[in-house]
Amino acid sequence: MISRGEDAAPVTPSSVASDGPARAARLLLREARVASLATLRDGAPFLSLVTPATAPDLSVLMLLSSLSEHRRNLEADGRCALMVTGAAETRNPQTAARLSLSGRADEVTGDETAGLKARWIAAHPYAALYADFADFALTRFVAEEAQYIGGFARAYHLTLDELLPSADGVAAVASAEARILAHCNADHAEALLAIAVASGSGHGDWRMTAVDVDGFDLAADDRVLRTAFSRTVASASEVRQELVRLVDAARTGTSLV
Structure with missing residues (x-):
């Protein structure tokens, strides 16, 4: 999969933000x-x-204990709000990007539970020690309203149509995810290592643990690295194009974005 082709065009650093605040908000959440959960x-x-x-469709996964007040609160009333925050651009904390979401959270049940729980553990590998305790259950938050603040005095109210990725793209990448992970981990460990090192995460046995329309996760021991694509993809072939670009950038010392 990760080999140079004519479709691997160079991408400028500004391209990550070229889709505007909606894409920036998705990348921050991913x-x-x-x-913070209210x-x-x-x-x-x-x-x-x-x-x-995050699940492939951008719903938010949380592993919550029945001993916690917030889970008991959600069992009584699933309405809630969630906020994630990036790093501040200056000493002023208000220059940090943040995304505030309001919506509803419910326990995940049914056939999808195991796969979504594995996805959550891949993002939080340290939690494997207690994730199977009887009092823990996977909860999914689905946004109904969103506000993204890209820094000081840069506020945007986003509709769900703007914030959420295309359902067709999500389904196409999700259907290929297992194949992509198996191929990259079996045949391209050196390429994954190059991306991790270029990102400043250092050496290790890096493996790809998740991929979606916005990027992918690598993990080594308890370290987890999220790498964004330069654009929102909609197919396995577009995932390949982005991986080729990232590996080329890592090996030539150019920007990964």
Whole structure:
């Protein structure tokens, strides 16, 4: 899969932001490994820290214990809000990008549970020690409203049509995900290592653990690296184009974005 082809065109660093605030908001949410969750307790707000991961369709996955107040709150009333925050551009915290979402969270059940739980654990490998404890259950948050702030005085209200990726693209990449992971991990470990090293994450036994329309995750031990594509993809062939570009950039010392 990861070999140079004529379709691997160079991409400028500005291209990641070329789709505007909606794509920037998606990338921020995909990369987030900590978030603030606001739930309702007897009609009053209650705020807590959670550790999210995203499903292919951008819904947010959280592994919550029945011993926690926020899970008990959600079982009584699934309405909630979630906020993720990036790094500040200056010493002023208000220059940090952040995404605020309001919606509803419910426990994941049925045939998809195992796959989504594995995806969450891949983003939080340290949690494998307790993820199967009886009091933990996977919860999925689905956004209904979104506000993205790209820094100081840069606020955008996003519709779900703007924020969410195309359902057809999500389905196409999801159907190829297992094949992509198996091929990259079996045949292109050196290429994955090159991307990780170029990203500043250092050497290790890096393996691809998830891929979606916005990028992919690598993991080595308890380290997890999220790498964004330069554009939203819609097929396995477009995933290949982005991987070729990233490997070329890593090996030539140019920007990964």
